[in-house]
Amino acid sequence: MDDEPTVRELLCAALRHTGFTVAAAGTGQEALEQARAVSPGLVLLDVMLPDMDGFEVVRRLRDQQRPGRTAVSGHIPVVFLTARDATQDKIEGLVLGGDDYVTKPFDLQELIARVRAVLRRTSGDPGAVLRVADLELDPEGLQTTRAGQPIRLSRTEFRLLHHLMANAGRTVPKPLILEQVWDYDFGGDTGIVDTYISYLRRKIDNGGPKLIHTVHGVGYVLRGPKP
Structure with missing residues (x-):
């Protein structure tokens, strides 16, 4: 309205x-x-x-x-x-x-x-396990696996991955990631988002099909590999 x-x-x-x-x-x-x-x-x-x-x-x-x-x-x-x-x-x-x-x-x-x-x-089960391709994240158990193999993440990496997986298939602007994951206002430096995305990529996309993609000038999207 x-x-x-x-x-x-x-x-x-x-x-x-x-x-x-x-x-x-x-x-x-x-x-x-x-x-x-x-x-x-x-x-x-x-x-x-x-x-x-x-x-x-x-x-x-x-x-x-x-x-x-x-x-x-x-x-x-x-x-x-x-x-x-x-x-x-x-x-x-x-x-x-x-x-x-x-x-x-x-x-x-x-x-x-x-x-x-x-x-x-505000709807559904906030504790439900998130799945994208062979990547799984358990918000309640604080566990992450890919192809059944556990992945050790820091608290911030876990929150960032959770946000990307909750928005799987959609481009998430960097300022929105900054606010949702770090609780910063939009005046914050989004460079920290790029840094932590690189950390995640080393752990998530190492040895398997790429799941985290850059949308240049906007932000990032997490999606499964194309058939």
């Missing part, structure tokens, strides 16, 4: 093209009514709206989801999308129950990657 029609139309078109079903709203009240009507899988929410700010929308949405309330069922993840990039605004949005906070101007590819990441984090 965005109060700018052009931005809203662009977002709707991009999300639909990616395979999402989209319901749009131009005000906070419309968004709450849409949530009650369709129970969305995720809300993409502008903070600056004409009738109430996005933080108030989330307060009301979360209130509707409290036990005993039937207006909106289940936890609906929220991704804030806004020009308000002050640290305090980000903190407020996340404390209120937002699942991510994206500032304008934004890259559509990155935004869609964030939406997918939030959906993965």
